[in-house]
Amino acid sequence: MTPDGQPPEYRLLAELEAVFDRLVEQTDELVADWEASGASAWSFERETADAGWLRHCLLDVWYQDGQDGRATRSHVGLVAADERVMEAALRVNATKQAFAALIAEIRTEVPSLIPEIKAVLPFRHPALHDHLRGTGLARLHLKQCWRAIPLAEAPVARVRLAWYASGRSIKRLTVREAEQKLLALDNEAPHVRIQLRQLAGIPDGEPLAQMQTQAPLMRANLFYREPLEDGRTRRAMNIALPLFVPSPDGRLPDHNQPPPTPPATRTRARRRDERLEDTVFLPSLRVYRYR
Template sequence: MEAQYRLMAELEVAFDALIDATHRLLDIYADAPREAWALETPTPDRDWLQGALFDFWYHDGQDGRVTRSYVGLIAADDALLDAVGEVNRRKSAFAATLAEIRDQAAGLIPEAKAVLPFRHPALHQHLRGQGLARLHLKQCWRHIPVADAPLSRVRLAWYSSGRSIKRLSVREAEQRLLTMDSEAPHIRIQLERLAGLPSSEPLAQVQKQAPVMRANLFFAEPLADGRERRAMNLPLPLFIPTPDARLPRHNTPLPRPPEGRTRARRSDERLEDDVFLPSLRVYRYRSR
């Protein structure tokens, strides 16, 4: 019990430090004029940035694996970059303490989601005013993106065809189905279907990924390692080092991802079109 108290106290300290560092970043952002652009608003002022950086909440019906994005570009001087770096260090410290709690006292996680907002009245009022339920911990610790060096150009585009594919054995798929209601008719049907496969056949579990904004960054000068560009996702506004408080050239993408696939099917796509085990999102590989 004493260890749990210690871990909870450490998490509270880490959360407080993250909130304080974020407020300092917002103060620096508001103190000096600089160019900024955001997909959601024509006026990416302090209030907009505060809403993006302090969006720590679950919305009704939100999938716990999904986070909301705030797409923007911000010209940053050294003071602002230092403040962003401090916020990201505090996020890392919060994530490390949270990982320790998950490993040693996972039962504290619901308590943390309920208790931490009360430590900061402004956050708590936002929580109550919006009718939001609890902290979304991943949105607390996700890092603010920063460009490695000054940029000449940024190209933004939605990436909405992503999916993760994990290989499963027949035995692993069976074990996962058995953890469900094995007496339910739809589970029995899938177990029977699985029993008709050879034990050596590999299966694929597919998880469709939420649309993300991808940024292709073109550096004003090659980096020390010779790189001239970099691609990265933008869950939060991108801070760009700049000597003159001006943004590099950039395009304006659509405000929402396009419907359907935006990329051609991969030539190496080898999964069958129809799902084999719907409860697990498992597909068979095409026979050659």
């Protein structure tokens, strides 16, 4: 119980509602500030990059029918931003961090609240929810709520965009951890029993690797107009939302037009996963042995 006698879930939900309200309000303020500045923008997907486009990108926080909860939709673009707009974007990102921290606390303290949060929060803003009727987008996608707006820390001379389709997420596992994950599936299933026997046949101390192929994403290579204080002249970053670049004159830096779709095959040499065997060891977990 809280000091006022309320269950802790009431406090957490009230705090989350307040942070969500602040996130929506600050995002609206950011878009309004950018529109008032008259600065330029560019969209990878659309011919017109206006305030409506930017608001849609920044407030796209919904599940689509059939969407994998682990996947997020991308909105690639560039936004020229004066000092006022950059400050507004920083405020939005700070609120996103607060939202993510509260969700993490709720998952630990009261995980049963998560489905209610996804269903209830959208209705707090009718203007957000009006366009959802009949579209199957009535639930929040939490990851899309808290993902940060990409920001360049200094004026940029040019941006080069390219698909990155070779991403791998590799997590080391012990034999014991792999066994627990298999047992959490269905240890009566024949294919699970086969994998448990395979696991029992290797040394307990052998490290294993769980590998997840990541979805293609857009990477931006930024070339600064002047070296930063630490001497850097460039930076590479993944962008799933429009990239805000400081621009006192409202102009965009020089940029390229990447291909409309990612390459069908790997374009870079294998790195961290080159030490893994070619054949998966535990298919149900995507676990590999090291060579």
